[in-house]
Amino acid sequence: MSVAGIGEFGLIDRVTARLTHGAAVLLGPGDDAAVLAAPDARVAASTDVLVEGRHFRRDWSSARDVGHRAAAANLADIAAMGATPTALLVALCMPADLDPAWAEELADGLAAEAGTVGASVAGGDMSASPTLTIAVTALGDLGGLAPVLRSGARPGDVVAVAGRSGYAAAGYTVLSRGFRTPKLLVEAYRRPEVPYAAGPHAARLGATAMIDVSDGLLADLGHVARASGVGIDVRRDAFEVPRQMRDAAQALGVDPYAWILGGGDDHALAATFPPAVALPAPWREVGRVADGAGVTVDGEPYAGPAGWDHFR
Structure with missing residues (x-):
């Protein structure tokens, strides 16, 4: 069976x-548009796209895994604004010979990840394409709070991270070398564990800037530094290297800090806070904001790759 065999509307019905x-979803799929409640009168919105061969491989991840990843990439952006996710809109472009079960399992993964924060898949679109592509738009509720921007960091602020760093990048390297273990790292790549609640909590704590770490910690903190007109210094010793990562790095000949500092896809949240704020778990201090520009590590320029660039 293929999606061509059941047709566009047959697949839509099945999904x-x-x-x-x-x-939050007042009207779901089935009409020209979904209708969502927006009690704050403002909506946080973000879009991300996953392309097969560029962002995922079907021999590395199940359809459900890809659904989790696609949802997480967008939901994390909403959390990084200090908002609570409410809904996803999903556009799926696929080859005509794709098994409908793959699309159904993708929908299961999307819905399951959204459900962890009380959000829903509210609608979307489907089309034929030679390249399997998933485009997701996430919407969120600010709950009366001001959005936390990238541009608010000030000298003296504390830099903190909530969530894991380097695990997914290590898992990607393991898979690309033809291995399937350590499971901790491979599963981190397949299904990121995102601290969604830490985003709105940071907004309530008075975070001055925040960002989703999708491309690499140093690269994404670089966006904060540039938007805020400040320098940021990160402490290498603020990051623990778990045993599985250390062992994998040794076996593969990789510096584990290349994953921790330059790897993305864990979708941790990085934020800056006034120094007087007592940081609760899962936030942990990893550096400081200072006068200047750019991002340094232990006071020195970082020689390795700072993160992912789609066009390099």
């Missing part, structure tokens, strides 16, 4: 039948 909707 939407698997979806449930939260309270």
